[in-house]
Amino acid sequence: MRHPRFGRAEPGEEDPNARSQGEVPRPGQTPSQTIGPFFSSALLGRGRDTPAPPGVRGTRIRVEGRVLDGAGDPVSDAMIEVWQANADGRYDHPSDRREDAEVHGDFHGFARLGTDTAGRFRLETVKPGPVPGRGNARQAPHLNLVVFARGLLDHLCTRAYFSDEPEANAADPVLAAVDPPRRDTLIAVLEGARQAPLPLVYRFDIRLQGGGEPVFFEF
């Protein structure tokens, strides 16, 4: 019996890890499987519902939305994970070594949100700052989102940009890689006036399939 650790191919089966003769095959990646419908008490809660606890520096925002399926029905058993930079555009991670942007106290940048029976989710956080892109590019402020649910064999990766950042969005290299008619699917829309009392409230619906389906990324 072959050991699953290395997942080598059976005789006669092409080993997808061996790209060319002489190259040592790498252990293959462990495949993704659906999160299923029964994850909530294991994964949700535990103080991970905001990337930015109250008191963290930055403009308080709320992002509200719904997860809907291809029939327009609410997806009540989804989990959304959020990863974001702080208000200065710095990620709380050892790979972000910039000295021109500070780490902010209790800000950690990660949250998990469940959806309710109406498919609704709500994120309370601070608005992220712009972050470096590839080369000398600068990326517009954005939230990195992944969606997990029964029926999704692999998680779906997307981003939420902000409607009140039109100039930064116009210069964003990731938005530029998206067909112009679909860019709006990646924009969280500010509700009410910009001077409204904090938190600023943005709307970002995620239609998993069909019209208005957001752009999902692979990287």
Place this chain on the structure above:
Amino acid sequence: MFRPRGADSRPPNRFHAYGSTALRAPSRPAVAIGQTLSETTGPSRLAGVPDTDADLTRNARAGGEPQGERIVVSGRVLDEDGRPVPDTLVEIWQTNAAGRYRHPSDGHDAPLDPDFSGEGRTRTDEEGRYRFLTVKPGAYPWGNHYNAWRPAHIHFSLFGPAWATRLVTQMYFPGDPLLGLDPILRSVPGEAARARLVAAFSLDVTEPGRALGYEWDIVLRGRFDTPPLG
């Protein structure tokens, strides 16, 4: 920079045999983007976990001991180059020995176990090792098609070093006759990749007189030593 996702190990969005994909799978292909700090960073300060949370035979006791066959599940979290992934959160959830989740949506007519929640979490050590003590989960019927049964499995959630290495998956048990019938496992395109989701029985991991041992290594995306050009 992380190596690309393996084509053989990545299930498609739409998989006809798994009915729940029909209305949930995106209809358009994903757009490939280059990795930036947004993808090469990721949650690193997730809250610590109590020691007891890796022992599912003890972490939810209500006066008794969980029913079922005690097992050890352990292994290493590695990247594609065989390097250990240390200090990363590993979360698991599973049915009890009778094939029932402690979850309000689980309508399977099998007994709940008051002494077993089926949830645990731990962090890998400096060699990437993790270890859970639990009971062997049961198979259970589901509504995907006539007489459909999920093989016994344990759900795993891992972060690794970056947003790009996030992985949610399921571990299966060797020799289970349901493996070849399961649309969720069969959604993985490569035969060798499917085999990587099946643990191996291990006498080394087995605790004498107490619990059978299963070994399962998890391989996350590796890094390029030098970023590819372009």
